Amino acid sequence: MTGLFLVNILLALSWAAVSGSFSVVNLAFGFVLGTGVLFMIREQVGGSSYFQRTGRVVGLILLFLKELALSAWRxxxxxSRPKMDVSPGLIAFPLTVERDFEIALLANLITLTPGTLSVDVSEDRKTLYVHCIDLPDPEATIADIRNGFERKIMEAFR
Structure with missing residues (x-):
């Protein structure tokens, strides 16, 4: 997985060197071209898992963008209401993710989503404390996080 990613970066740099432009747009285009080349020879280089993981990471990004838009709207x-009828609250989210990277990513995705803020992680790294601006149903919020961000993180990085 990591090896093919580095090869893809080298292909992007090669493209930039050949085309004579190291702009961000040209490097991104070279990366996309490199991805296409690696996709065509994926069976020869054993890169099927690289593309599966890439698809899962893209799925996580799309989920985040969807949740970002929905929560910003909420x-x-x-x-904008004349009388803000909210019930803020703090939930203790039991973590399934275990690695530091996964916990940090989950906490950051929650914090970047409007209306929620990751406050702390327990000493044993089994619980993430999350503040919500409006928390009518704590169990539903926990289920949303578990079936959304946490599930996608585990699919993408395990």
């Missing part, structure tokens, strides 16, 4: 509706 928060905008909450604050």
């Amino acid at each position: 928060v905008a509706l909450l604050v």
Whole structure:
């Protein structure tokens, strides 16, 4: 997996050197071209898992963008009402992810989503404490995080 990613970066740098432009757009285009080349020879280089993982990471990114838009809309509706009827709260989210990278990624995705804030991780790294601006149903919020961000993180990085 990591080896093919480095090869893809080298292909992008090679493209930039051949085309004579090291702009961000040209490097990104070279990376996309390199991905296409590696996809065509994936069976010869054993890169099927590279593309499967890439698809899962893209799925996580798309889920984040969807949740970002939905939660921004919900928060905008909450604050635009003349009388803000919210019930803020703190939940203790039991973690299934175990590695530091996965916990940090989950905490950051939650914090970057409007209306939620990762506050702390327990000493034993089994619980993530999350503050929500509006928490009518804590169990539903825990289920949303578990079936959304946490599941996608485990699919992408395990």
